[in-house]
Amino acid sequence: MSIAPADLPxxxxxxxxxxxxxxxxxxxxxxxxxxxLTSRTATIVSLIIAVxxxxxxxxxxxxxxxxxxxxxxxxxxxxxxxPGFTLENYGDVLLSTSQSSPQLGAYIVNSIAxxxxxxxxxxxxxxxxxxxxxxxxxxxxxxxxxxxFALQIIPLQMAxxxxxxxxxxxxxxxxxxxxDVVPIIPEQNYAxxxxxxxxxxxxxxxxxxxxFIAEIPGDIIEAARVDGATHGQIFxxxxxxxxxxxxxxFAIFQFIWVWNDLLVALIxxxxxxxxxxLTQRLAExxxxxxxxxxxxxxxxxxxxxxxxxxxxxxxxxxVRGLLAGATKG
Amino acid sequence: MTTEDLLGKLxxxxxxxxxxxxxxGLLIFFIDKAPKRGRDYWQLAGxxxxxxxxxxxxxxxxxxxxxxxxxxxxxxxxTLDNFIWTFTQPTAIRTLINTxxxxxxxxxxxxxxxxxxxxxxDKSRGEKYYKVILFMPIAISFxxxxxxxxxxxxxxxxxRDQIGLLNGIVVAFGGEPVQWLQTDPLNTFLLIIVMIWIQxxxxxxxxxxxxxxxxxxQLEAAELDGTNAWQRxxxxxxxxxxxxxxxxxxxxxxxxxxxxxxxxxxxxxxxxTSVIANEMYTQxxxxxxxxxxxxxxxxxxxxxxxxxxYNVNVLRxxxxxx
Numbered sequence: 001m002s003i004a005p006a007d008l009p010x011x012x013x014x015x016x017x018x019x020x021x022x023x024x025x026x027x028x029x030x031x032x033x034x035x036x037l038t039s040r041t042a043t044i045v046s047l048i049i050a051v052x053x054x055x056x057x058x059x060x061x062x063x064x065x066x067x068x069x070x071x072x073x074x075x076x077x078x079x080x081x082x083p084g085f086t087l088e089n090y091g092d093v094l095l096s097t098s099q100s101s102p103q104l105g106a107y108i109v110n111s112i113a114x115x116x117x118x119x120x121x122x123x124x125x126x127x128x129x130x131x132x133x134x135x136x137x138x139x140x141x142x143x144x145x146x147x148x149f150a151l152q153i154i155p156l157q158m159a160x161x162x163x164x165x166x167x168x169x170x171x172x173x174x175x176x177x178x179x180d181v182v183p184i185i186p187e188q189n190y191a192x193x194x195x196x197x198x199x200x201x202x203x204x205x206x207x208x209x210x211x212f213i214a215e216i217p218g219d220i221i222e223a224a225r226v227d228g229a230t231h232g233q234i235f236x237x238x239x240x241x242x243x244x245x246x247x248x249x250f251a252i253f254q255f256i257w258v259w260n261d262l263l264v265a266l267i268x269x270x271x272x273x274x275x276x277x278l279t280q281r282l283a284e285x286x287x288x289x290x291x292x293x294x295x296x297x298x299x300x301x302x303x304x305x306x307x308x309x310x311x312x313x314x315x316x317x318x319v320r321g322l323l324a325g326a327t328k329g
Numbered sequence: 330m331t332t333e334d335l336l337g338k339l340x341x342x343x344x345x346x347x348x349x350x351x352x353x354g355l356l357i358f359f360i361d362k363a364p365k366r367g368r369d370y371w372q373l374a375g376x377x378x379x380x381x382x383x384x385x386x387x388x389x390x391x392x393x394x395x396x397x398x399x400x401x402x403x404x405x406x407x408t409l410d411n412f413i414w415t416f417t418q419p420t421a422i423r424t425l426i427n428t429x430x431x432x433x434x435x436x437x438x439x440x441x442x443x444x445x446x447x448x449x450x451d452k453s454r455g456e457k458y459y460k461v462i463l464f465m466p467i468a469i470s471f472x473x474x475x476x477x478x479x480x481x482x483x484x485x486x487x488x489r490d491q492i493g494l495l496n497g498i499v500v501a502f503g504g505e506p507v508q509w510l511q512t513d514p515l516n517t518f519l520l521i522i523v524m525i526w527i528q529x530x531x532x533x534x535x536x537x538x539x540x541x542x543x544x545x546x547q548l549e550a551a552e553l554d555g556t557n558a559w560q561r562x563x564x565x566x567x568x569x570x571x572x573x574x575x576x577x578x579x580x581x582x583x584x585x586x587x588x589x590x591x592x593x594x595x596x597x598x599x600x601x602t603s604v605i606a607n608e609m610y611t612q613x614x615x616x617x618x619x620x621x622x623x624x625x626x627x628x629x630x631x632x633x634x635x636x637x638x639y640n641v642n643v644l645r646x647x648x649x650x651x
Contacts, residue, residue, distance in 0.1 A: 039558070043449070045445070046450050046453075046459060049442065049445075049446050049463070050462045053463055053466070054462055057477055059477075059481070063480070073492070074490050074492065075490060075491055075492050075493075075497045076492070076494075077497065078490075109338050113338055113341065116342060117342065117345050117346070120349065121349060122383075125379040125380045126380060128375075128376045128379065128380065129377050129380035129381070132373055132376035132377045136369070136373050138370070138373050144377075148384060151389070153630075153634060153637045155587055155629050155633060156587075157606055157626040157630075158388075158391065158395045158396075158626045158627070159387060159391035160614075160626075161395060161613055161622060161623060161626075162391035162394035163387060166390075182340065184334075184337035185337045185340060185341055185344075190338075190342075190345065191345070195383075195387070196387065198383060198387075199383045199384060199386065199387020199388060202383055202384050202387075206380060230360070230361045231360055231376070232357045232360045235376075236357075260470030260472070260473075262470070262590040262594075263589050266593075266610070266614070273334075279590075282472050282476065282594075283472050283475075283590075283593060286476060286594055290479070293480060293483070296480070297476070300472075300477065303470060303472070304469050304473050307469060308468055311465065311468035318468070
């Protein structure tokens with residue numbers, strides 16, 4: 001993880017793709033030059049770029065709806081000469097229970113389960129820590145905060161081997177015990193992946209949330225303290241509601257990050273369908289059945305649905321969160 | 330997946346949530362009921378402890394341990410062999426060279442295309458939709474992007490219909506289909522294209538916002554002086570967005586140095602396409618060469634470090650100016 005465009009306007013109402021970052025760069029909304037500086041060439045070039053950028057995804061989408069035989073023998077751009085439309089690919093990768101099918105259903109459940117707690121745990125712990133750094137005065141606060149901030153520069157690769165060793169020494173016995181007590185929970189469970197994502201997500205989360213929480217007017221907090229509110233009450237009644245936009249931005253960023261992650265899953269999930277997320281399954285399919293394009297295309301599209309839905313549905317939070325965490329990992 | 334499996338998974342999530350809620354609940358309870366003596370410190374500990382414990386176990390201790398492992402052989406004796414291997418073995422050297430190629434090309438090309446696009450669509454009709462198109466790949470996982478582009482690079486033997494777009498184009502122009510991903514050194518550049526495809530949107534959005542921050546008075550003044558669009562761009566716009574350019578370049582550089590999923594998904598580092606992050610995984614977790622993996626991780630860290638420090642300095646200066 002490392003540091004990102006650091007002082008993002010997390011939470012300030014700058015939303016939406018057009019405006020994102022404008023506050024950051026001092027977008028004084030003076031009257032702009034009405035005259036178009038762009039010429040016809042510029043329009044054509046940008047059109048070409050836009051088309052080039054879209055075509056690969058478009059080809060994948062088309063192919064995922066074509067019958068397997070056609071996908072494997074004809075180019076997707078010949079769809080008008082070799083017409084064919086089917087939902088079979090999606091049915092096959094999702095619902096089929098045959099051994100040859102990738103059976104993505106189980107992995108989707110895993111992805112959701114991992115992303116859920118892999119987001120919630122760092123979010124809550126980071127908000128608490130951010131509050132402490134911002135509003136509880138103690139010696140060494142700045143030093144400690146800078147230390148946590150600096151942790152962002154440690155690449156995940158630095159942490160993998162030792163953390164895996166720690167988990168197999170301390171967490172594995174607990175997992176085995178849990179499996180003995182509750183047999184339907186497999187010995188290989190979500191705990192290591194959740195914990196790993198929580199640990200890796202914390203420095204960025206603390207940093208971003210601190211920036212926001214520290215900007216809450218001191219008068220409000222002081223007034224509450226004078227009225228005899230405890231830190232717990234201030235945290236829940238004042239800080240949490242006011243920090244919601246920042247929390248939402250980070251939550252979305254972390255959710256997408258965990259959903260799209262491959263590295264952490266590879267190391268900590270064990271790779272079985274008990275735990276492995278969709279990305280890991282897809283990466284494995286590419287290796288073992290790289291020619292089954294009707295399945296790969298459908299599978300890849302399934303894995304993109306949630307991030308794309310978030311992208312189009314919650315664009316303003318999404319852009320903000322993503323820009324803030326651009327170099328995490 | 331059987332119903333029992335699903336039940337087990339649901340149960341895990343519910344239990345996970347319950348345990349987590351209990352931990353947080355207890356913490357808050359003790360924070361509010363802390364003993365009068367040293368109350369502030371108890372409360373502080375309650376708020377900070379979980380995060381500090383997590384980063385200590387998950388990042389601080391592992392980073393130190395990896396740094397030490399890099400200087401040890403498999404029996405735990407001190408040695409420099411891991412680094413000697415990294416800088417002498419042809420495959421390892423190739424990995425380092427590839428990483429350098431990646432970090433030279435991805436940030437520059439992404440930034441140039443992103444900037445050109447941002448300038449071209451600025452204030453044009455449908456600017457928002459143009460932006461969405463370029464920005465969308467960021468939402469897609471690297472694995473998904475890897476599959477999308479593997480499909481573009483797909484090869485079928487000559488005479489058969491090509492199903493990969495790139496070979497389709499080559500054949501349409503009368504060429505022979507190429508096994509793109511197996512062709513060294515072309516394959517590394519084809520993987521780099523995937524990363525550029527993803528990162529350009531990021532560059533474009535940041536630079537577009539920066540361009541809109543360039544004072545229009547300056548542009549108008551330059552126009553009155555009779556400059557053409559290109560001169561205005563070079564002499565007014567670029568200096569005006571220098572800070573953002575640096576941030577974009579450094580940020581993409583850092584992301585590029587750590588690139589793993591794309592290489593893993595598309596070639597798994599075969600055919601001389603490996604990069605440091607992928608080789609680290611291969612050595613430490615596939616070949617059980619923990620020392621070599623740790624050495625590579627340490628090298629990665631040392632490569633990222635100066636860029637991050639520079640990035641932070643630029644950001645701090647920007648803030649002071651404002």
